[in-house]
Amino acid sequence: MTSEPPISRFPVVPLADLPPDLQERFTEVADKSGFLPNVFAALAWRPDEARAFFALHDALMDKDTPGLTQADREVLVVATSAANGCLYCVVAHGALVRIRARDRYLADQVAVDWRKAPLPARLRAVVEVGVRLAVDPVTVTAEQQDALVGQGLTQDDVWDVGAIVALFALSNRLVHWAAVPPNQEFFLLGRVPRH
Known part of the structure; x- marks a missing residue:
């Protein structure tokens, strides 16, 4: 029998010892999802960095815009996190793809090879430039960004694509650095009914 891996190589502060605003937020998240x-x-x-990270995450991910739904944003995270080899983000955001896209298979297809995943042309263009930005940023061109506008994205949406990729490049690397494992609960979210 194996034990659960530690949550981080760095200190993990008990909930009761966190600043009140983080305690409140973490309790809300755990109540809503059933786990933290x-x-x-x-x-x-x-705490200051955690607040900043979660504030930027919320500003970028918790909205639907004309060119990017919340599900599209999660697909972008899965594709770029897979390109960066980040198991935590692929598993956690794969669960969110399953829930938000209402598709049990799409996240796995995107994680393994987004080029073969059944993505609409607009989202395929988003993922293509997003993965390029994640792994070879100097090769991203203005023409590729302009092509996103041609696919129906606004300038705000185009910015969001870059900002999401940048935020999750940070997230991917911090999760690697701290050796954070995905919660077991993420593996089943969107695959089996919640009780």
Whole structure:
């Protein structure tokens, strides 16, 4: 029998010892999802950075815009996190793809090879330039960004694509650095009915 891996190589502060605003947020997240994602616990030992990270995450991910739904945003995270080899983000955001896109298979297809995944042309263009930005940023061109506008994205949406990729490049690397494992609960979310 194996034990659960530690949440982080760095200190993990008990919930009761966190600043009140983080305690409140973490309790709300745990109440809503049924568990606290490990990344919350891993980042919380540096409260100012955790607040900044989660504020930027919320500003970028918790909205639908003309060119990018919340599901599209999660697909972009899965594709770029897979390109960066980040198991935590692929598993956690794969669960969100399953829930938000109402598709049990799409996240796995995107994680393994987004080029073969059944993506609409608009989202395929988003993922293509997003993966390029994630792994070889100097090769991203203005023409590729302009092509996103041709696919129906606004300038705000185009900015969001770059900002999401940048935020999750940070997230991917911090999760690697701290060796944060995905919560077991993420593997089943969107695959089996919630009780």
